[in-house]
Amino acid sequence: MSARRPFSAGGAVSPAAEGSPSRRRFLAVAGTAAVAAALAGCKGTSTEEFLQRNFRELSKEEVREVIARLEREYSAKFHRKVRVGNEPPIPGVLFGYALDLSRCVGCRRCVYACVKENNPSRQPQIQWIRVLQMDKDKGVDLQHATPYYDPEKVPEEGHFYMPVQCHQCKNPPCVKVCPVKATWKEPDGITVIDYNWCIGCRYCMAACPYGARRFNWDEPHIPPQDLNPETHYFGNRPRYRGVVEKCTFCIQRTRKGLYPACVEICPTGSRKFGNLLDPQSEIRYVLETKRVFLFKEELNTEPRFYYFYGV
Amino acid sequence: MGIRGGDWIRRQRLGGVPAWGALLAACFAASWLGAQTPPPRETAPTAGEGQPPGAEEIQVPPPPFTEGIFPCTQCHDGKTVPLNTRPRNLVDMHDDVVLRHGTDRWCLDCHSADQRDHLHLVDGRLIGFSESYLLCGQCHGDKLRDWKVGVHGKRTGSWNGQKRYLLCVHCHNPHSPRFAPLKPLPPPVPPKEIVPTKGGTP
Numbered sequence: 001m002s003a004r005r006p007f008s009a010g011g012a013v014s015p016a017a018e019g020s021p022s023r024r025r026f027l028a029v030a031g032t033a034a035v036a037a038a039l040a041g042c043k044g045t046s047t048e049e050f051l052q053r054n055f056r057e058l059s060k061e062e063v064r065e066v067i068a069r070l071e072r073e074y075s076a077k078f079h080r081k082v083r084v085g086n087e088p089p090i091p092g093v094l095f096g097y098a099l100d101l102s103r104c105v106g107c108r109r110c111v112y113a114c115v116k117e118n119n120p121s122r123q124p125q126i127q128w129i130r131v132l133q134m135d136k137d138k139g140v141d142l143q144h145a146t147p148y149y150d151p152e153k154v155p156e157e158g159h160f161y162m163p164v165q166c167h168q169c170k171n172p173p174c175v176k177v178c179p180v181k182a183t184w185k186e187p188d189g190i191t192v193i194d195y196n197w198c199i200g201c202r203y204c205m206a207a208c209p210y211g212a213r214r215f216n217w218d219e220p221h222i223p224p225q226d227l228n229p230e231t232h233y234f235g236n237r238p239r240y241r242g243v244v245e246k247c248t249f250c251i252q253r254t255r256k257g258l259y260p261a262c263v264e265i266c267p268t269g270s271r272k273f274g275n276l277l278d279p280q281s282e283i284r285y286v287l288e289t290k291r292v293f294l295f296k297e298e299l300n301t302e303p304r305f306y307y308f309y310g311v
Numbered sequence: 312m313g314i315r316g317g318d319w320i321r322r323q324r325l326g327g328v329p330a331w332g333a334l335l336a337a338c339f340a341a342s343w344l345g346a347q348t349p350p351p352r353e354t355a356p357t358a359g360e361g362q363p364p365g366a367e368e369i370q371v372p373p374p375p376f377t378e379g380i381f382p383c384t385q386c387h388d389g390k391t392v393p394l395n396t397r398p399r400n401l402v403d404m405h406d407d408v409v410l411r412h413g414t415d416r417w418c419l420d421c422h423s424a425d426q427r428d429h430l431h432l433v434d435g436r437l438i439g440f441s442e443s444y445l446l447c448g449q450c451h452g453d454k455l456r457d458w459k460v461g462v463h464g465k466r467t468g469s470w471n472g473q474k475r476y477l478l479c480v481h482c483h484n485p486h487s488p489r490f491a492p493l494k495p496l497p498p499p500v501p502p503k504e505i506v507p508t509k510g511g512t513p
Contacts (some may be wrong), residue, residue: 095472148501153492257469267482268490269465281463281470282461290462295336310463 004281017083034107046073054181057196057235066196067233074231074238085232087255089188092199094114095249096189096261096276098286099163100310103270106131106154106161113265114165118236119228122221128214128247129262131163165262166191166247167295167303174204183244189276189304190249191232200242209296213246248304249273276304370475376439377415381440387427396424411487419483421446447479454479463495 005262048069052058058066067084074082080149109127120126132145136158145162175183182197183204205213219241231237232252237246250260254273256262263271274281286292290308384391386404398417401408410416423429429437430446438445448455457463461474464482468474482490 088331090471105490105493106495108494108498111499112496124505127499130499148498150498152494152497155492175404254470257471258472264467266465267493269463269477269482272462274470278471282466285462301416310457 052196054197078227082229084237089186094189094276094306096283098272098306098308100270100311101307102311103268104161109265110262113261117261123221124218126214129165131162133159167210167305170302173207177203177207195239195243198243208298213244216241325375444479492511
């Protein structure tokens, strides 16, 4: 046993097999070669990344290793210190969001505050919030809505504005269709994506009735100076080509007690956010005293994103 | 302590309250009362009263004055500019103020004639400029109610902790209160303008 070989990637080879070709030995060599060939095919993918499992199956130790590796990779790529957080849901908190349609003026400040906070690709362009301009005569009618309006000043006469982003459904169709369980609902109500487990099949995009999910068709490009280095594993950490992303209620901010970036920027104060389980929260006040409606309520997705009329 | 204008007001709907909030309130009340001499007369009774003690404190930034205009007693000291309470169109000073707010209004309906650094409510009680929401709330009571619970107007800070409010006048010019139209930020790139980066077809 003293002549035992060191452990190799192909597995320990029994001393008896040494020197003589065998089926086992052949398979070990072929297996190693296959993994090497696969890794060579994935440019820029490290072995650890290639072998990483679904985030929910990782032990605490493995999570630490994954986060450390991501921080290393991002810091090297963007030439600055990037922190990848892993803040868990706060017990007793269920996030809810309300948007005042009577006050939104369609200025798109939220769209760009979101881009600044959440590190989506700038080229090709990805934005998580889409502001729809609608006719007052028609009401909430997607047949008469456009996100491409660009007048000198908003609001325009005869129109109202309806920003749409991920509704963080209680009954999310996107989660139901994911074939690899790369997206799921967290206990605080946020639907998250494991960007390292997503295979890019885009079933979730087809399933989402709100058009909230975005796909990285190409290598995402973010100028290093525009990167927000405070990130979260499920939130705004830089994404890869071929994965899906979407609004997470700024998980990296809200799990630390801060308001989402879109709430902070809105010049009209149309956006309200809080804990649905706290009877004293402003979100509960909205639900209890205002006229509230759910977008595409008939689909039974039960969004935790509510639209209301504040006046 | 009722709702104190100035930098802190009391949250109307009360929840579980951290002890540091009450402590902070006490410290602030002491420094606030010390700094204001003389303090304005009795402030209006507010919905905050009758609530259990130890309210969550909310920060409000100081009112947005035009540069160099406050205190008003720089000029309106009773001597430099003689008092004239007759409603009229101003010509030499303040002619940039366009009053587009209700009908048949004029300066001294809200500004106090003899305590120039204060505003007054309809019943004559004086309030500071940092409590102007009380004045607005005389007509816009529903908005004041919603503002106090954080539903009208903008709140920033922490959804489960300290928040920062804006006064009515931070968003609405009190002389012309309609929210001013804004230039929208650029629209998203429409699909037909998306340029393939590597060999694809548009």
